């Protein structure tokens with residue numbers, strides 16, 4: 001089983017890596033929000049191309065990135081299949097009485113392309129910054145502390161959780177358990193999921209103990225040292241400019 | 255002088271009814287090194303949860319330097335006691351080692367330079383220089399244990415409490431850890447309380463031993479405790495190999511006045527014994543030797 005380690009290549013050196021993390025979070029979020037509202041398929045494809053260009057700039061290995069994109073894409077894939085049937089409009093052709101419409105196909109692809117663009121941007125953003133730096137930037141951007149802490153602990157303990165799952169699974173298989181499609185298998189799997197939940201509750205309690213024994217009272221205190229450079233301002237201007245150009249181009253097509 | 259730790263008639267049952275502590279009494283002087291031994295499930299970890307104020311006892315049974323732990327302010331408490339628990343993953347909750355070790359000092363409201371200085375010192379003490387930016391899920395168990403210790407050392411507590419610190423460490427790391435604890439004790443006057451099962455490493459870390467089995471069943475120097483085979487056996491313990499070896503030596507006619515607890519001490523004992531015999535040591539086997547030896551071995555065997 002693979003760890004969902006997104007910041008594996010955060011130590012590389014590229015323009016995107018050097019981008020001030022706070023500025024990066026803000027501009028990338030802005031780009032994502034402006035691109036998901038694009039209605040024109042052609043423009044949407046251009047934004048996808050653009051996000052791919054940014055990914056190339058970041059030097060993150062493509063195989064690694066596509067691997068991380070998969071879960072997100074699988075999640076939106078049903079839209080691609082269902083929308084051609086669901087949206088009403090000009091019928092392209094019909095199968096067994098079900099109509100596939102031009103609008104359906106158009107919007108299906110549009111949704112998929114928009115999703116791919118956003119996922120690629122988001123992952124490039126996360127993949128070029130170490131997770132702890134991302135968290136600290138969120139703090140310094142005044143994102144509410146409980147939210148950042150929830151994110152931080154989820155990321156920290158998902159690894160422990162996976163390790164626990166693997167060790168339980170190994171223990172079970174080494175005692176001769178084989179996963180089959182029967183009632184016994186199901187009840188065993190149900191059991192281990194339950195155990196994992198109980199264990200994580202207990203762990204949460206112990207972690208809380210450990211935090212309060214180090215003086216934690218709910219406030220988060222971290223040392224944050226960020227400084228915007230000239231290149232950061234240029235990069236922000238460039239990216240925001242691109243977003244505006246896409247927006248204007250789309251409007252000119254109307 | 256105020257006692258570093260004073261626990262009087264402490265009782266505790268878990269919510270499910272398990273009685274974990276029953277009338278526990280412990281007194282520790284400042285600067286002492288204490289080891290707490292006892293079988294699995296004896297209540298050692300439960301006791302430590304009290305020393306940290308995580309489990310509250312409302313009657314003021316647990317006092318640190320004279321003040322009841324329940325009444326202390328958080329900032330004061332973490333300056334006085336630091337507890338390192340056995341499971342490092344629970345204690346390293348931040349994204350990097352640096353952030354974890356800085357967590358306590360930041361909560362104490364120290365300046366950034368002071369925090370930086372303490373983190374550096376704590377990491378150097380446990381031998382993890384250069385691990386600042388490492389993430390916990392990329393570290394081995396032993397390294398995580400050391401990081402968890404550093405995260406408590408950085409608060410520079412006057413009383414340091416360790417739950418099974420040597421478990422799962424390689425021999426060198428174990429020796430390093432023992433040295434770190436002894437240095438802190440000797441040079442900075444830190445009082446240490448350690449729960450451990452490793453009897454062979456015990457003598458280096460204990461001026462005094464408490465045997466806990468829900469209640470305190472015995473207290474004394476390591477030698478007092480191990481000289482009582484019944485006590486040792488009843489509490490799932492064992493005596494150090496060296497200690498048993500010197501008892502066996504006696505069956506072969508070696509007249510050692512004292513049973514040594516450590517390698518260093520054994521050199522002194524041997525030297526003294528041989529010098530008192532004008533430079534030569536005779537060992538003999540007679541008809542009783544093996545039955546005496548067997549008796550000693552049997553007295554400690556489970």
Ligand SMILES: Nc1ncnc2c1ncn2[C@@H]1O[C@H](COP(=O)(O)OP(=O)(O)OP(=O)(O)O)[C@@H](O)[C@H]1O
Nearest residue numbers: 268269270272274293294295296297298299300301
């Ligand atoms: N959260 C809990 N809920 C209920 N009972 C518990 C809980 N934690 C521990 N116990 C019980 O309390 C008793 C003391 O446990 P404790 O963990 O303090 O023992 P220990 O001396 O630390 O043992 P070990 O040497 O195995 O670490 C045991 O009988 C244990 O089963």
Ligand SMILES: [Mg+2]
Nearest residue numbers: 298299340417
């Ligand atoms: Mg324990």
